[in-house]
Amino acid sequence: MASAGRDGTPGPRKKPARAQKTGKKPASQKNPKSGGKVAGRGSAGAANAGRSTKKTHRKGSSKPDVTSGKVRLNNARPARHQTAGPDTSEAGATYVADGVRLQKVLAAAGVASRRGAEELIAAGRVEVDGEVVTEQGLRINPDTAIIRVDGARVVIDETRQYLALNKPKGWQSTMADDQGRPCVGDIVAERVMAGQRLFHVGRLDADTEGLLLLTNDGELAHRLMHPSYEVPKTYLATVRGEVPRSLSRTLRNGVELxxxxVAVDSFTALEVYEGQSLVRLTLHEGRNRIVRRMMEEVGFPVTSLVRTHIGAVALGEQRPGSLRVLGRDEVGALYKAVGM
Structure with missing residues (x-):
């Protein structure tokens, strides 16, 4: 029967009490799993007050698989929140209380999924400010921390531009030409007018076509052009005459100009036809018309020349006169090549 309130209206109906089972644990009996006491209704507030509110960085108790982390593909894409900043590689990883978890930064950078990033960390493939980090959940400042995955620096500034151009034959490697000849600046004119400050990394002579990099990253451009960093450049050249096998050794040993x-890093004869040869050569020199002068010195003048690679960046199927934005993996590879 429902109980009546003070005003005489029926009160809420009480639920019948459950039958007590023989042997039921009292509220004060210890919980065998936790080793502590199970709190009764009256002590719920005290139990909640003592309970930790700190959440683990990942649901569940499973740990990242180190074995999977050792073989996991590393996309090596630079983190979109980072700038080059000062080199603090000797300082070691610094915990930042209000920072971003390392695996989240790596995932945002496109290196791997969040779980994949945790496996890379567990496998010891991630370095923060010169220190290998294997602990999960390290909080860092992504704007200042220097992160490397497999030795490749994960760095990019969203204001910076990295472009690959297939320079057409007959175009000047300049941003402007006082004689009115077609030049690289004509191709990027709209970008420059929109406020982008771009300059070409090195030059290709007018008769040479192929890969030319454009950027506003001055330090990277300087290092790519400096011979001390020995960034390799690969060319396909059509030369007059049928090249002998001995030419490879001659060019490797060096030619005096x-x-x-000057010496090549590698040389391969690909085809011989109608008194001409198609050859592929790689060298890290950047002097003016270096390939043409070298081949002419050994008696095989160049009739056509295309640059196909600069470091890890390839021309691919890019058509003449076209631009493309470098992928973050390509930018990361260039940074690695010049020690940045």
């Missing part, structure tokens, strides 16, 4: 010796 009027401005000093």
């Amino acid at each position: 009027d401005d000093g010796p």
Whole structure:
């Protein structure tokens, strides 16, 4: 029967009490799993007050698989929140209380999924400010921390531009030409007018076509052009005459030019036809018309020349006169090549 309130109206109907089972644990009996006491209704507030509110960085108790982390593909894409900043590689990883978890930064950078990033960390493939980090959940400042995955720096500034151009034959490698000849600046004119400050990394002579990089990253451009960093450049050249097998050794040993010796890193004869040869050569020199002068010195003048690679960046199927934005993996590879 429902109980009546003070005003005489029926009160809420009480639920019948459940039958007590023989042997039921009292509220004060210890919980065998936790080793503590199970709190009764009256002590719920006290139990909640003592309970930790700290959440783990990942649901569940499973740990990242180190074995999977060792073989996991590393996309090596630079983090979109980072800038180059000062080199603090000797300082070691610094915990930032209000920072972003390392695996989240790696996932945002496109290196791997959140879970994949945790496996890379567990496998010891991630380095923060010169220190290998294997602990999960390290909080860092993504704007200042220097992160490397497999030695490749995960760095990019969203204001910076990295472009690959297939320079057409007959175009000048300049941003403007006082004689009115077609030049690289004509191709990027709209970007420059929109406020982008771009400059070309090195040059290709007018008769040479192929890969030319454009950027507003001055330090990267400087290092790519400096011979001390020895960034390889690959060319396809059509030369007059049928090249002998001995030519590879000659070019590897070095050829003396009027401005000093030059040697190739590799040389391969690909085709011989109608008194001409198609060859592929790689060298890290950047002097003016270096390939043409070298081949002419050994008796095989160049009739056509295309640059196909700069470091890890390839021309691919890009058509002449077209631009493309470098992928973050390509930018990361360039940074690695010049020690940035």
